C-alpha cells in the first residue's frame with residue numbers, strides 16, 4: 001500500500017507530462033527507471049504469504065504465493081513472475097517414503113524429513129548427552145530420566161540412538177526403603193565419599 005501511494009506521488013510529481021495514466025510504457029521515462037531497481041522496469045507489490053501447504057508430510061505438497069504489479073495501472077509493467085510455486089510439508093510421513101523425486105534425510109536431532117537433493121551422509125559426531133526430563137525419583141537409582149543428543153552436522157550419520165533412558169537418583173535411600181533399588185548396590189563415590197548406588 002505504501003508503495004502504491006509513493007508510486008502515485010512519483011507519477012504525479014516527477015513525471016506528470018511523460019508518464020500519464022494512459023501512456024504506453026516507455027523505458028526512457030525517469031520515473032520508470034527509478035522504480036525499476038529490483039525487477040525490470042515496473043514496481044512489484046510485496047509477495048503474498050505462502051498459501052496453506054496442500055500436504056503435511058513427505059514433501060508431497062505445493063504452495064504458491066503471488067504478487068501484483070503496482071505500476072501496471074500507470075503504464076509501467078513489471079518483469080518477472082507474478083506467482084511462485086514450491087514444494088512443502090517436509091517432515092517425513094510416518095511409515096511412508098518421501099514423495100517422488102525427494103529424498104529422506106535425518107536432522108541433527110533425529111527428526112526424519114524429506115528434501116529435494118540426495119542427502120550427503122558423511123559420518124557425523126555425537127554431541128554430549130543432555131537431560132530432557134527430570135529424574136522421577138530421589139534415591140537408590142530408582143528413578144528414570146531421558147536424555148537426548150545431537151548428531152552434527154545435520155544430514156550426517158551417527159550410529160546409535162538419539163534419545164535414551166537412564167537410571168538416576170544415585171544416593172542411598174533411607175529406611176524403610178532399601179538403600180538401593182533392584183539391580184544396584186551400595187557403594188561410595190571415590191572422590192566425595194558420598195553414599196551412592198551403582199550397577
Ligand SMILES: *[C@@H]1O[C@H](CO)[C@@H](O)[C@H](O)[C@H]1NC(C)=O
Nearest residue numbers: 135136137142143144145165
Ligand atoms: C519413573 O519413570 C519410569 C519410566 O517412565 C517408570 O517406570 C517409573 O515407575 C517412574 N517412577 C516413579 C517413582 O514415578
Ligand SMILES: *[C@@H]1O[C@H](CO)[C@@H](O)[C@H](O)[C@H]1NC(C)=O
Nearest residue numbers: 158159160161162163164165
Ligand atoms: C537404542 O535403543 C533401543 C531401545 O531403547 C535399545 O534396545 C538399543 O540397544 C539402543 N541402541 C544402542 C546402539 O544403544
